[in-house]
Amino acid sequence: MHEQEHRVRVGYQEDFSPFAALGASGPEGLAVEILFSAFEQLGVKTVWTPLSLEQQIPALLQNSVDVLACLGVTEERKSRLVFGEPIILxxxxxxxxxxxxxxxxxxxxxxxxxxxxxxxxxxxxxxxxxxxxxxxxxxxxxxxxxxxxxxxxxxxxxxxxxxxxxxxxxxxxxxxEIFLAPAWPPKHDNDFREALNDVVTVEGFSKFGTQLGTAQGDDKR
Incomplete structure (x- = not known):
């Protein structure tokens, strides 16, 4: 991975626990944890920007952020955005x-x-x-x-x-069923996206009910 001359601006949904949220000390949640680890492996410095559900895609397309941490993958969104490897099911x-x-x-x-x-x-x-x-x-x-x-x-x-x-x-x-994945605008750094794809892992939730309590309480950062 080449040296980054600037910090990657990561947008995340501010009220999307247990996957992403604005906590007392900053971004938290399972998707945040997965990407923190990936960015650390790549030696990439980041700035995290909390966004509402409605603000996420406009912020990405208007170049206010470089990447969204986790967005639900749909056919409609795939026509407008470029998704990375899924990180959560x-x-x-x-x-x-x-x-x-x-x-x-x-x-x-x-x-x-x-x-x-x-x-x-x-x-x-x-x-x-x-x-x-x-x-x-x-x-x-x-x-x-x-x-x-x-x-x-x-x-x-x-x-x-x-x-x-x-x-x-x-x-x-x-x-x-919906996969959550990082998302980029149509014009973006392909090398960075491919490098991130290489290091992220899929974290699947296959059971619901009582499993929800465990999922929502885990913040492993």
Missing amino acids: TGGALFRLIEGPDTDDSIVTPAGGPLVVAARESFPNSSVVAVDGYPEALRLVSQGHADAAALNVHVGHHIAEREFPQEFGHPDSVFK
Whole structure:
């Protein structure tokens, strides 16, 4: 790897635990840990920039950051961005109230996330509405305005427990597997991307339910 003359600007989602989040001492989470290790092996210095879900892709395309730490890989996004090797396997699941009906007539999901198309394909008879982020999706279900929220199974669990404790049940399955991977704009440093691909490892989550508690609590940095 050639010497870097500047620090690589890494964007990461600020509220995406257990994978990435802005903690008290800076970036944290499983994806952050994986990439910290990879950057260290490459001798690359970095600057980490916290971003909202909606800010991530615009920040990348507007050259505010050089790479996004972990983004859900979808066909639509692959037409606009260049993804590196996957680093995490996760998935989308429906979150329902423990005391609510077991129906999915109306589903809400974050507008900036990767599950809008997947939810519409998986639940063709449901009304799928894109809303403003994870807390808003869960709030609408909590208040009875929607039957379920289609969310990342790990992140949704974390935010539901934090914002709506003991209201939502644990999803017992996923309707769409999704890989998370670093992402670059169409014009980028190919050598750097290939070097990073060579050192990252795949961290897969194949079980849900009780495994979620372990996943959300691990910050190994």
